[in-house]
């Protein structure tokens with residue numbers, strides 16, 4: 001049996017609690033709070049305690065989905081990105097850049113949030129950018 005403890009950071013919110021993942025034979029089996037982490041000092045909220053549940057869930061999306069005639073179909077990243085870019089371009093051409101809004105998330109890194117707002121402003125041409133932490 002291969003047993004390891006892997007330190008990480010909870011991805012559920014922007015607090016950034018330190019966690020320890022128990023990994024057995026390549027499977028994540030349990031999440032523990034990191035006692036020495038300066039943010040959470042050995043504590044986790046209920047979402048953090050259950051991080052391993054969603055990683056192993058068969059309901060988790062593992063590939064892009066494209067809705068065709070009301071039904072979702074798995075597609076590759078190239079097709080998903082091409083389809084999204086084409087539809088965004090058509091919306092901007094027809095209704096203008098301010099018809100588009102970009103919503104970012106506390107689950108994203110600062111760098112990802114920066115890239116998303118840059119995409120909205122420099123590529124789409126809108127200042128319609130919002131963040132879940134403002135709700």
Ligand code: SF4
Pocket residue numbers: 010011012013014015016017040044045046047048049
């Ligand atoms: S354990 Fe809870 S408070 Fe800490 S980062 Fe995860 S979701 Fe946020």
